[in-house]
Amino acid sequence: MEQQPKLDPLTETALRSLKDIALPPPVSIMPQTWGWLLVAVLLAAAALTWAVVAYRRWQRNAYRREALKRLDDIETAIGNPQGQAEAAEALCELVKRTALSAWPRAQVAGLSGAEWAKFVAAHGDGAGERLKVLFDDLEYRQQTPLDADAAGDLVLDTRRWIEEHHVSA
Secondary structure: OOOOOOOOHHHHHHHHOOOOOOOOOOOOOOOOOHHHHHHHHHHHHHHHHHHHHHHHHHHHOHHHHHHHHHHHHHHHHHOOHHHHHHHHHHHHHHHHHHHHHHOOHHHHOOOOHHHHHHHHHHOOOOOHHHHHHHHHHHHHOOOOOOOHHHHHHHHHHHHHHHHHOOOOO
16 A cells, blocks of 8 residues: 655645535425415315316216116117017116206106107207107007117117206206
8 A cells, every 4th residue: 555645734734624515405395485385275276176076077977877887788688679679668768767867856757758759859969869759659659670770879879868968057
């Protein structure tokens, strides 16, 4: 090991008196002005409001989710020619139950025939037109077997009506 040359006393004293570089304090992640705090509070309030509104909408649409589950069961039955008449009646019943869940009972429960078909067509944004024909056929005529395309269209229209019908507040 090599020996280092001896420093003179003046240099040694100067080296001992050196201090470390003073670092600034770390930058805080908290905002320095009240304006940014206000923006953060407003954003948090908006997010909370959105979450509450979304949760309430999700709760209000529980009847739609239940009806769509039931429609999936009916969809498998309507493809079978033996159970097609019962499945078509179940479709009508499903639409009526869905309407009873969405609108006041006094407004919907007494509707039948042409009034009921008109109600479904009026609240379905076009999806109710084929359903209107089905309701008229089921109530007043002998049910004729549907071909696969007509049955599929009927289920599709029922699905659209359940998903898209408008309920005024």
